[in-house]
Amino acid sequence: MTNQQAKKIDWQKYLLVLFFTGLIFTLGFFFANLISKKNLESLDSLQQNLRVDILSLETQFSILNQTPCENLNESTLTQELYDIAQTLTSVGNNVGKDNPYYLQLKKYYSILEIKHWLLLQRAKKECGLPLTFIIYFYADKKTCPDCDNQGYILTHLRRKYPDLRVYSFDFNLDLSALDALKSIYLIQPNETLPLMIINKEALSGFQSKDKLENILSKYIETTPDDETSTSTSSTSPNDIDL
Amino acid sequence: MVTTIEIFIYIGIFFALYFSVFILITAIENKKRTYLKSTKQSFPLVSLVVPCFNEAHNLDMVVQSLLNLNYPKKQLEIIIINDGSKDATFEKAKAWQKKYPAIIKTFSKPNGGKHTALNLGFEKAKGEIVGCVDADCTVEKNAILRMVNHFQDKETAIVVSTIKILNPKNILEGIQYVEYIISAFFKKVFGFLGSISVTSGPLTLFRASALKELGPYKKAHQTEDLEIAFRAQSKDMKIDYALDAIVYTLGEKTMKGLTKQRLRWRRGFLLNLRDYPGLLNLKKHGNLAFCLAYNTFGILISVSITAYSLFRLFNFVFMKINQAVLINFDFNPYLADFRFVLPHFNPKPTLILSSLCLVVMLGFLLLGKKLTLDTTRLKEKALFYLLFYAFFNAMWWVMAGWSAIFKRELVWN
Numbered sequence: 001m002t003n004q005q006a007k008k009i010d011w012q013k014y015l016l017v018l019f020f021t022g023l024i025f026t027l028g029f030f031f032a033n034l035i036s037k038k039n040l041e042s043l044d045s046l047q048q049n050l051r052v053d054i055l056s057l058e059t060q061f062s063i064l065n066q067t068p069c070e071n072l073n074e075s076t077l078t079q080e081l082y083d084i085a086q087t088l089t090s091v092g093n094n095v096g097k098d099n100p101y102y103l104q105l106k107k108y109y110s111i112l113e114i115k116h117w118l119l120l121q122r123a124k125k126e127c128g129l130p131l132t133f134i135i136y137f138y139a140d141k142k143t144c145p146d147c148d149n150q151g152y153i154l155t156h157l158r159r160k161y162p163d164l165r166v167y168s169f170d171f172n173l174d175l176s177a178l179d180a181l182k183s184i185y186l187i188q189p190n191e192t193l194p195l196m197i198i199n200k201e202a203l204s205g206f207q208s209k210d211k212l213e214n215i216l217s218k219y220i221e222t223t224p225d226d227e228t229s230t231s232t233s234s235t236s237p238n239d240i241d242l
Numbered sequence: 243m244v245t246t247i248e249i250f251i252y253i254g255i256f257f258a259l260y261f262s263v264f265i266l267i268t269a270i271e272n273k274k275r276t277y278l279k280s281t282k283q284s285f286p287l288v289s290l291v292v293p294c295f296n297e298a299h300n301l302d303m304v305v306q307s308l309l310n311l312n313y314p315k316k317q318l319e320i321i322i323i324n325d326g327s328k329d330a331t332f333e334k335a336k337a338w339q340k341k342y343p344a345i346i347k348t349f350s351k352p353n354g355g356k357h358t359a360l361n362l363g364f365e366k367a368k369g370e371i372v373g374c375v376d377a378d379c380t381v382e383k384n385a386i387l388r389m390v391n392h393f394q395d396k397e398t399a400i401v402v403s404t405i406k407i408l409n410p411k412n413i414l415e416g417i418q419y420v421e422y423i424i425s426a427f428f429k430k431v432f433g434f435l436g437s438i439s440v441t442s443g444p445l446t447l448f449r450a451s452a453l454k455e456l457g458p459y460k461k462a463h464q465t466e467d468l469e470i471a472f473r474a475q476s477k478d479m480k481i482d483y484a485l486d487a488i489v490y491t492l493g494e495k496t497m498k499g500l501t502k503q504r505l506r507w508r509r510g511f512l513l514n515l516r517d518y519p520g521l522l523n524l525k526k527h528g529n530l531a532f533c534l535a536y537n538t539f540g541i542l543i544s545v546s547i548t549a550y551s552l553f554r555l556f557n558f559v560f561m562k563i564n565q566a567v568l569i570n571f572d573f574n575p576y577l578a579d580f581r582f583v584l585p586h587f588n589p590k591p592t593l594i595l596s597s598l599c600l601v602v603m604l605g606f607l608l609l610g611k612k613l614t615l616d617t618t619r620l621k622e623k624a625l626f627y628l629l630f631y632a633f634f635n636a637m638w639w640v641m642a643g644w645s646a647i648f649k650r651e652l653v654w655n
Binding site (some may be wrong): 007021149208 | 264271397564570
């Protein structure tokens, strides 16, 4: 075979290669979408579990007409909430934060957060649980450049103080339950973000770790008790804004 | 949501995959032609030129390996050219000549660069087949015999060999070892496509008549072995690849040395391609034009994707440092409550497809290892190759591009 013959383009082969490459490419997209779909399904099932658990606890409250303090195991519920946050963050990063389905899931998650918060408020009051709550409002990076950093500090504090519960909400999420929560604390639409409410005390703008710990010292034992730590998840709900 | 950078990455991955599939299909359809099956063995006179510049410490190794060749000594001529060395190269060469006067000839000339030494050697050579051997190499004993067989095809003008790194010890040599193994597989496939675009310096044989037609080696931006291949391709001369003819070369031991070498090669590629633009003519040079165009386009893609990956990596490191500062380096909660949590696996198509590219690259390595009959343990070397090579490669291309555009001459020797 001469060199010219060897160099001659076999267009059939080039087209066959194009076909195989296209096939591999399509399969790559197919598998990525398949995994994404599975994750969405697992998120659905996680949300469903939490909904059932919250409903079950609410029903117990109603049947007994009082909070069943001796059987109350709120750490499981909290863990479930954090697991959902972790999955939701991952889904958001994958499908995009503007994806309508993701936004729908986020709304549902926010409602579950509010229900969880209400339930623990009641448990705190009736069973004397030494819990402290932070309601944290964040927004996207464009509107709130400091929110990423604030979220990280809150995650750290949640890990450090086992009796601290952090609920994070997208300030711009179109959800009536969230609007109701905002109205309780007289939050205006033009508030400076990030915004935190620590036991009814509102804090606008970025707050350093030291400042937050200073404030928290009024409400909780600031020496963390690692032995009794129940916060095992590496992800906090506010990760959803990261 | 797909970002602009993701679209660019998809295009890059698509082209990389296309080329990989193209190489694989070509390898499969030519499987039976991987090794040359010769029924008759001929022993034409072979003249091997060894150009030397300050190679006193390596000369014994290369000459000894040439004397050990499994080839009739009567049909072998070794020509050592001393290119104005300042060390004892010439004295050593003379001593070898004295010991084997029938085989070894020695010539000395003022320093003029490797191409001038080779040209003098080829002028003095009497062989029907002539070749060049780098002085820092050792030739496997059957290499010449196997390469000579390829000249039974009257069309074949040039035969190149498989290069391996001699006794790789440090990480850099290991990376080069893997690089050469992968390159062996690619060169073989390029050979099937009539698209070999470099005649390797460590060991290449020419049909003397073809070399005469081609003319002497040129300085060619200090990549004379690349230029002569381009010249041969522009004249449609056949360059064959002897996969089982092995030559061992000393790897660059330091990053400085390796960068200098690769910068010279890449700069040479860009400038020689500029000098031979006709090779990119798809109508005239078909597969070769496609391979060269892919190589050139691939440079842009690999540099851009590597730069983006590095940007992401630095961003991540910066974010982690920033986070540590935010919590006043108080890692106690994490240490007290440490448990390994599997990251949530939710890959984007880019991750799946780039992982596939890595798998394909590993496949090429395994094929290269198998085809070059390599028995070396490659695991650690392959790991370091996968971790660092893309970054090094991108860096060398950027430096070479800069040097080629701004016409900075490289200091060599």
